[in-house]
Amino acid sequence: MIKILIYVFLAGIFTENFVLSKFLGICPFLGVSKKLDTAVGMSAAVTFVMVLATAVTWPIYRFILEPLHLEFLQTVAFILIIASLVQLLEIVLRKFMPPLYNSLGIFLPLITTNCAVLGVTTLVLDRTINGEVISFLPALVNAFSGGLGFFLAMVLFAGIRQKLETCDIPKCLRGIPITLVAASLLAVSFLGFQGIVDGLIK
Amino acid sequence: MAKDPKQKSYLREFHKGIIVENPVFRLMLGTCPTLAVTTAAFNGLGMGAAATLVLIGSNVVISLLRNVIPDKVRIAAYITIIAGFVSIIQLFVKAYVPDIDKSLGIFLPLIVVNCVILGRAEMYASKNSVGLSALDGLGMGIGFTLALVVMASIREIIGAGTLTLLPNLVIPVTINLWSPMIIFILPPGGFFVYGMLVAIVNKITVKKGKVPKSELGCGGCPMASSCSRANQGECGNE
Numbered sequence: 001m002i003k004i005l006i007y008v009f010l011a012g013i014f015t016e017n018f019v020l021s022k023f024l025g026i027c028p029f030l031g032v033s034k035k036l037d038t039a040v041g042m043s044a045a046v047t048f049v050m051v052l053a054t055a056v057t058w059p060i061y062r063f064i065l066e067p068l069h070l071e072f073l074q075t076v077a078f079i080l081i082i083a084s085l086v087q088l089l090e091i092v093l094r095k096f097m098p099p100l101y102n103s104l105g106i107f108l109p110l111i112t113t114n115c116a117v118l119g120v121t122t123l124v125l126d127r128t129i130n131g132e133v134i135s136f137l138p139a140l141v142n143a144f145s146g147g148l149g150f151f152l153a154m155v156l157f158a159g160i161r162q163k164l165e166t167c168d169i170p171k172c173l174r175g176i177p178i179t180l181v182a183a184s185l186l187a188v189s190f191l192g193f194q195g196i197v198d199g200l201i202k
Numbered sequence: 203m204a205k206d207p208k209q210k211s212y213l214r215e216f217h218k219g220i221i222v223e224n225p226v227f228r229l230m231l232g233t234c235p236t237l238a239v240t241t242a243a244f245n246g247l248g249m250g251a252a253a254t255l256v257l258i259g260s261n262v263v264i265s266l267l268r269n270v271i272p273d274k275v276r277i278a279a280y281i282t283i284i285a286g287f288v289s290i291i292q293l294f295v296k297a298y299v300p301d302i303d304k305s306l307g308i309f310l311p312l313i314v315v316n317c318v319i320l321g322r323a324e325m326y327a328s329k330n331s332v333g334l335s336a337l338d339g340l341g342m343g344i345g346f347t348l349a350l351v352v353m354a355s356i357r358e359i360i361g362a363g364t365l366t367l368l369p370n371l372v373i374p375v376t377i378n379l380w381s382p383m384i385i386f387i388l389p390p391g392g393f394f395v396y397g398m399l400v401a402i403v404n405k406i407t408v409k410k411g412k413v414p415k416s417e418l419g420c421g422g423c424p425m426a427s428s429c430s431r432a433n434q435g436e437c438g439n440e
Contacts, residue, residue: 020389021389022238023234023235023237023238023389023392024234024238024312025234026233026234026237027233027234027317030230030233072289072292072293073289074311075285075288075289075292075311075314076282076285076286076289079281079282079285079314079315080278080281080282080285083277083278083281112277112281112315113281113315113317113320114315115234115312115315115316118311118312118314118315119308119312122308122311122312123308171408172401172402172404172405172408173397173401173404175404176230176397176400177397177398177400177401177404178397179397180393180394180396180397180400181393181394181397181398183393183397184390184391184392184393184394184397185390187388187389187390187392187393188385188390190389191388191389191390
């Protein structure tokens with residue numbers, strides 16, 4: 001069990017990084033990664049919502065939708081759960097934790113339409129390790145490490161983009177094109193992690 | 203979008219989505235599926251077709267309901283409508299074209315959060331008539347599909363040496379001449395080809411005397427109107 005948790009944790013950060021190998025959450029990755037502090041705020045909010053969303057959607061799918069054969073409602077149900085969860089979180093944070101709200105609050109409405117959150121809750125349902133569908137605890141760890149992987153990619157990329165600003169770049173490559181090329185190089189470095197955690201569960 | 207509402211001709215609304223306001227290369231919307239599914243030309247086509255159908259359906263329904271939906275809950279209402287259409291398309295694809303379902307995987311349900319669709323609902327369908335919204339959806343959908351197919355063809359030809367037009371119709375292009383550069387169908391190749399295509403589109407628009415798209419503004423963000431920091435440049439503190 002511990003082995004599986006460690007495996008899921010490391011895989012989520014390195015080999016199955018949401019941004020750089022699964023292409024989920026590219027919009028915030030490109031849009032909010034210009035400055036380090038906003039990148040940190042956004043990824044903290046994403047990690048928070050990912051774990052919460054998995055904690056709610058996983059039991060709902062396994063104990064309500066599946067026994068009643070309502071699997072086709074999955075997409076509608078999940079997106080509504082995530083949207084209302086984000087709203088609820090915003091209200092609760094504003095009321096009880098103003099400092100946290102001030103640092104994460106502005107990112108919360110953006111997270112509803114972040115495909116990484118819907119992706120992490122959907123993908124984990126079919127995820128198998130050694131032929132077994134993973135249970136609730138690994139699912140939560142999966143969400144948490146997915147968030148951390150997002151965090152790592154965002155912070156690394158924010159650093160790269162700050163360096164890029166001082167570079168002399170050909171006119172037509174300025175802005176988005178060079179950002180994408182930089183993301184490509186970052187993805188190459190993450191390819192290097194391929195296979196390093198697979199040995200853990202063999 | 204036309205500056206003068208009187209000048210909105212139906213033809214213009216249709217073709218602007220294909221080139222001038224191409225959602226992928228000009229508006230920078232829908233980047234996730236653009237990067238993820240463009241490993242084979244046929245996948246791009248399937249994704250584009252599915253997204254186009256959802257886009258037309260949601261644009262029409264949202265345009266019909268634009269005077270009914272209260273302003274405060276409109277995003278939630280839009281998402282529900284879009285999710286409904288996505289579920290319909292998902293069931294159709296699973297039943298009739300299981301090949302596409304397999305290759306698109308998670309990205310088929312993720313059409314719900316595709317910024318192209320929510321962005322068009324917010325920016326266009328909620329303000330325009332049904333006919334115009336349907337044409338806008340069709341034009342944007344075709345523009346999205348075209349962009350995906352172009353990018354997928356480039357990546358597949360360089361990365362795999364083949365061109366998949368249908369699941370059972372794979373044309374060998376360069377596979378018999380030299381071994382393909384596999385990195386182009388891996389994630390880094392996706393980012394790289396996308397960056398290069400945006401650069402080319404920028405170059406062409408500069409030649410035509412227009413301003414190149416250099417930053418991801420708030421214009422492409424579906425949440426812009428409900429965001430307190432819209433049009434202040436970045437999402438964070440300045």
